[in-house]
Amino acid sequence: MERLAETLKLFRLIEQERARQLAKWRVQLDEDDDAIDMIFRWLVRENRKREAVPRSRADHELIQSHLTYIRNNKEHMRYASARKRGIPTGSGATEG
Numbered sequence: 001m002e003r004l005a006e007t008l009k010l011f012r013l014i015e016q017e018r019a020r021q022l023a024k025w026r027v028q029l030d031e032d033d034d035a036i037d038m039i040f041r042w043l044v045r046e047n048r049k050r051e052a053v054p055r056s057r058a059d060h061e062l063i064q065s066h067l068t069y070i071r072n073n074k075e076h077m078r079y080a081s082a083r084k085r086g087i088p089t090g091s092g093a094t095e096g
Contacts, residue, residue: 001026007043007066010059011050030089033078040070 004025008018028035047063055063070077079089 001029003066003069004039004043007063007070010055010063010066011046012053029077029079030083031080033080035080036070036074036077040067040074043067043070 001022005018005022008021013021025035025039028039044067047067082089
């Protein structure tokens with residue numbers, strides 16, 4: 001969730017909108033293993049939409065880093081199955 005939250009912050013969403021989106025994603029991730037795929041596609045689309053908005057090179061690189069991390073670690077972010085098997089979820093427990 002940390003990378004998702006940081007990416008939303010870098011998209012310059014207002015705090016209430018970020019909180020709403022993260023709460024929605026948290027429920028989706030807990031209930032559906034495919035949620036991370038949908039979330040990743042949303043992030044990529046949003047990033048493309050926001051490319052016209054001026055941002056620093058550092059912010060651009062950080063967004064790319066978060067997107068790469070999420071893409072490469074989606075299999076570890078399928079929390080619904082982990083919970084069903086009794087495996088603890090969270091960045092330390094499931095994402096390595």
